Amino acid sequence: MDIFLLFISAIFVNNIVLAQYLGNCPYLGCSKEKSVSIGMGAAVIFVTIMATLFTFLIQKHVLLPFNLGYLQTIVFILVIAALVQFVEMFLKKMVPPLYKALGIFLPLITTNCAVLGVAILVQRKEYDFVTSLLYAVAAGTGFMLALVVLAGIRERFEITRIPRAMRGVPIGLIMAGIMSLAFMAFKGMIA
Amino acid sequence: MASMMKEFTKGLWNELPPFRLVLGLCPVLAVTTTANNGLGMGAAVIFVLSLSNVIISLVRNIIPKKVRIVCFIAIAASLVVTVEMLMQAFAYPLYQQLGIFVPLIVVNCIILGRAEAFAAKNPPHLALADGLGMGIGFTLSLTFLGSLREIFGSGTWFGVSLFGPDFQPFTFMVQAPGAFVCLGLILAGMNFLNVWQAKRKGVELDPNFDAGCAGCAACKGLEKIVNQKKLERLEAAKG
């Protein structure tokens, strides 16, 4: 039951991009085409899971025993950067179809608030290992959901008349705001 | 000296982040619930940006090209940890308000973007001017957006109540949707200004120029991907 609540909370109530403001840059950049957004969403889920896994282990076994909590930021970001680099090479060699599908997005999300944000968030919320991984899956799914819905809407925008000043990012942001308003309705789901 | 002034002032209007040079939107939306938070975050970014620019400019000839980005990240991360600890020591309430976004300064596109685009190619004094200019511009923008949201959303400014106790605040502004809509409207305003300026000067405006994510080199690669995917979609539809 708790897991179910965790998923609902992470995907709908506290959606990582619409309620927690993490990952806005790729959100606006990748939401122009539905297929690109699906690829990006899948890549974010994939990288977030791996990043949370590795950073959790390093925090538990390296940083805490040696009282190096203050190095968290540096170590996390370096680990994530190295990890994504490694994963890209691994996929290119071992799983070429997967590389074709999401390889191009991997460098884009290395230095992304969403991935580092989730890694730090699970530390601050003091989740255990399994809960952190589940949270990572849920957060990534929430990101993908918000991204795909916005992409669907923005594709329609291509053929409607929008005032000159609003075209591009401004109307995308306003649409994101309206979506965020819609997602706020889910707050009542969890008593 | 004149070139230093030029680099400094360009961050104040011409390439004002994040309104003209759309970079680093994550903290912009999150911390601007009050003007005070915006100012505090801006101050942290000035510190990190200017120092990282100087350091990167000093070591730019020593770092090998392949590990460039990782080195920039390492330098920026060290500075962010310093800022984090300074904040925890001297401005704890601010640290609590900013929450997770203090360590996220390290992945702020402004830091990495300016490092790659400017500091890696210019001498330290120019890099310092650029960093300071961008940082101050960023602070001004954040404070402006924060003030806007605070005045309409809570009826206060820097904590000082403006309209008295009977004022019904427009709470929408301090919540997530208000942030998006507010920023969207400001960017639309900047676009409108560009169009009006171009018309006044009689200059033909590049139709592809819009306030959009163009600052991040990562996103530029997306155009190619988007075109490719569009073609694949057409193939599948008619194929």
Added chain:
Amino acid sequence: MITVSVLTLFSLGFASAGILAIASKVLYVEEDPRIEVVTEALPGANCGGCGFAGCEAYAAAVINDPDMPPNKCCAGGPDVAAKVAELTGKAAGDSEPEVAFRRCVKVEGNVAKKFDYFGIQSCSAAKLLQDGPDACKYSCLGFGDCVRACPFDAMWIEGDLVHIAPDKCTSCGTCVRTCPNSILELIPRRARVMVFCSSQDKGKAVKDVCDAGCISCGACIKKCPAQCISLVDERIFIDHKACLAYGPSCEEVCVEKCPRNILRCLNPDLIAEAPDTEPARYPEESHVADLNA
């Protein structure tokens, strides 16, 4: 304290660097350098005319597949075909230069509107609403999906119909794939005759909605001495290769015998030239959609 943190960071750094260095050797992927050379030779427009998703995809295909012809890039034309042939060591066959053609003359045929359309200004959207606002459901809808799809800016909307600039058209075929009514077709630039209608109806059904449309009477099919005209998918199909091979000795008897004058002769300047004014980018700027009229 300091030593511990410095040591930890150093060891983490060295470990990551070591793992990445080993990985880059172990997981090294051989990439054919010829692919990049061929990609450079191609125009780089990623128009999709070759049938591949982008120039790099075609370059990979032409290098790896021995049967892939080197002249599939229509945007680049014969020069690029020759260059690719040279780089891949294949023989460049001769390809017939083509151009896009609109099979609809609804304005001439006085096709009425079934209803006023105020929906999304897109052909595919309009088609969803009872096959579009025109009385003939196979007509050119005129909202400009093809105009927006064309990577070479060779099309524009004027008078509710699409027009093609033959000097800019590279016959990439993107517009053909985009049109929801399939009224666009690629024909050889040397084509002698063409049918100006894509209706799949016959006889009275066509006459009721359009004064000019093809009624599929079959006169042209019977009369052609080279037998290059046929009915495909309920529409007239002309095999231009056979027609050109037969030559002018038939004196275009198909055109003479067409009762509706919808099968017509084409002259070398077959489609109107580009206008002097800037072509419309958004359909409502040229489409007759004045809400106050």
